[in-house]
Amino acid sequence: MNISLTGKAKTATLKIEETVVAESVALLQEKLDEVLQGDFKKLQLDLLDCKMISSAGIRKIMLFYDEFTEKKGKIEIVKCSQELYNLFTLIKLNEVISVERESGTH
Numbered sequence: 001m002n003i004s005l006t007g008k009a010k011t012a013t014l015k016i017e018e019t020v021v022a023e024s025v026a027l028l029q030e031k032l033d034e035v036l037q038g039d040f041k042k043l044q045l046d047l048l049d050c051k052m053i054s055s056a057g058i059r060k061i062m063l064f065y066d067e068f069t070e071k072k073g074k075i076e077i078v079k080c081s082q083e084l085y086n087l088f089t090l091i092k093l094n095e096v097i098s099v100e101r102e103s104g105t106h
Helices: 022-037 055-070 082-092
Strands: 002-008 013-021 042-049 049-053 076-081
Touching: 002 022, 022 055, 042 049, 042 055, 049 076, 049 082, 055 076
Parallel strands: 013 042, 013 049, 042 076
Antiparallel strands: 002 013
């Protein structure tokens, strides 16, 4: 898994490539902690190049969501594949977090 974190103004962008599985969740947690400790008000998740995300990865994102919204932060998935979009819709994640597909449509 490759994760890059960039920030501009009050917005952090987390680009996740390859797969998020149990063995790589610690790296995801590390990057999410950096966002929490920063002065960010928005997190954009770019999952376009992420092929798969495990339940452990989704759980980390949801726990982060709880903490970040307590700080008045907003999280959104700005890019993801059709497969991940279908998964997020199936588990109703899109009802909690804004999710856009690769084409930029909801």
